[in-house]
Amino acid sequence: MPEAISNITLVTDGNGKLDPVQVYDALMAQIDPELVTSEIPTLQEKYKGESSEQRKERGERYKKAYGQYESMLAQLTEGISDHTRTQRRGALASAEADSRKEEAAELEKMETLFIQ
Amino acid sequence: MQYHKTFSGNRSVSPDEARLISGVVVPGGTPESNSNQEPATPEIHTTAESLLADGDPDKASDARRMAIAQTNRTTDATPAVQETATVTIPGTKDKPDIAVTVVPVASVSASTNPDAPKTPESKAEDGTKSPETQSDNTTVLQQNLDSAMKALSPEQAAVVQEFKSLLSSDEKGALTEVINAMTPEELSTLTSGAMKIMERFKDMSPEEITRIINLPLLGEDGNMSEETEQQLDALGLEEPEKELLKRMALVMQKSTEQAPETSEPKTHKEALEQRMKDLNAKLENPNLQSMEALTTTLEMLGTIVEMIKRALGGTLDESIEQDGMDKKSAEAPAGAPASAPAATPQVAVEADLQAKGAATLEQRSTALTEIAQESQAGIEKNETAIARIGTDLKSSADKKKQLDTGILEGEQELLAEQSKPENERNPDVESAIQTQLDGLKREQTAVEQTIKEQLVLKKKLEEENAVLTKKKETAEKMKSGTDFTIEQVGKVEKTLEKLLHAKVKFEIDDGKQNMVVSELSEDTPSWAKGVLESHDADTDAANGYQLDLKNAQWLSAHPEDSKQAELEPTKEQKQA
Structure with a gap:
């Protein structure tokens, strides 16, 4: 397996939602750059003189690419869901810890007032 | 048409339902409702992959639409991303792993909060943005950068912050202007580029980051050098992102050229x-x-x-504006009683200078160093004492807690003894408990007094340290002004010698x-x-x-x- 890691950055909208076209283009660029939005309209021209065998081969390649895309999309959305769940749990735990800290500080304050 | 094939659940859905959920145009849907969507794809419930089952590559365009519709459904069902998330998609034997960083543009919807930052996609129907939206681009970008900075170590973040603080107000102004003028697409590209850079910074040493951010984006000819170009490629930036950076660098370059004409000195020294x-x-x-x-x-x-x-x-470093304000505030209203000058840190430093007999600029410079050092020594001495008092306070508080418990138990014991029937009560026991209780209470009073004294002393030392800190800062500032003047006097002497x-x-x-x-x-x-x-x-x-x-x-x-x-x-x- 190749050692390098490909990096993709996706930007959400104001509601934290992903733009489907942006996701498609970013993931597909990693699978088969011929199938990104800007390239598809150029395909007919590009493969004008191809033989029927080559054409079939290309069709197979595209089919496989979309299969891979589906799988990658599922992994991405699952990863996002996992991340969000972990983050929520972390936020809750942190809020609880903060609340405990506040309580302890309050108690200490009361104690200081008492000894003064 | 097969509406039951792969759609989200196991049940069949109507075309209208499908349209509502997938956001994809279906034959039969009203043109108005579909006006902003992708063109129609009849077999919306088959997958993109199955559409190509017959091996016809000309269906790639339809397959793409299908895949986007599927993506739309899937992302709709995914929780909203509120903070930057990184997901790794494992690679295959011939493809590397893919790290996908999802960056939320802004967490609050503009529709629910009119003051909330706008997002790049909020645009008018003609694709342009309203001036109001444009003015928020910088805020949006800043929020994303702040969020990305959290992933950096304090040392890495400090380098980036230092770079930001080095930008002159003219450069910042020019950058704000160019960012605010960007279209939503451009802002997305810029954000994506900035995020990529931040991602790479995570794995770099502060020195490496410094080297990169100090690389001149443009040469004097206004073009990007080969070295910079290579560096940006190494950071993973693509052409549109590089173009935007170039545009920003050009604007900054222009603002720097204009700066000498527009920058105004802020302090008397300047x-x-x-x-x-x-x-x-x-x-x-x-x-x-x-x-x-x-x-x-x-x-x-x-x-x-x-x-x-x-x-x-000691007024060399004062701001010109502040000086004017001071003069105004110093003008007491008619009839106001004259008051003695406040004991400012400067008065304290001046008194020390006089006591040290520092008259010349050179003597004052030496004496000011001494004053700052003496203040620092005082601060450290007090800090040691404060720490010791803190330890003592803790042990006194522990002692008090023990006494409180002892007293409570003694009182309960005494009460139990007193509650016994007359024939079972033992006056000697009662008296012994009472004596013990009195002793504990005396000790309690003494400990409380000690705690009170410790607290008073601690407060006094803390106040003293606040004064000493200000005095030290003032002495350092005055020394800097004095040294600056000594240097200038030397220069003037040389200039005049040459002239005269x-x-x-x-x-x-x-x-x-x-x-x-x-x-x-x-x-x-x-x-x-x-x-x-x-x-x-x-x-x-x-x-x-x-x-x-x-x-x-x-x-x-x-x-x-x-x-x-x-x-x-x-x-x-x-x-x-």
């Missing part, structure tokens, strides 16, 4: 230094006429006198500001001799010309008149 530079530049002009040389020299003397005055008074062809020495302390000019040569200009002769304080040329700058009316607030007066009566000057 203003005086600038005036001194201007005058020096003027004096270096080989074609300078003697009259102009005289005027410039007088202006230079006026400037150095003001600099010395401010250095001695004589030896020039300033004698400065808090009582006098004299300029002594001696060893005049044949090359000394006649206009200079005229000024020196008419202003020699002791009218004895044998010990050099002594010019009292402190009381020199001809260096007053209206130098133009006095200069004119100087120029008029001298015969020699007219000849020159």
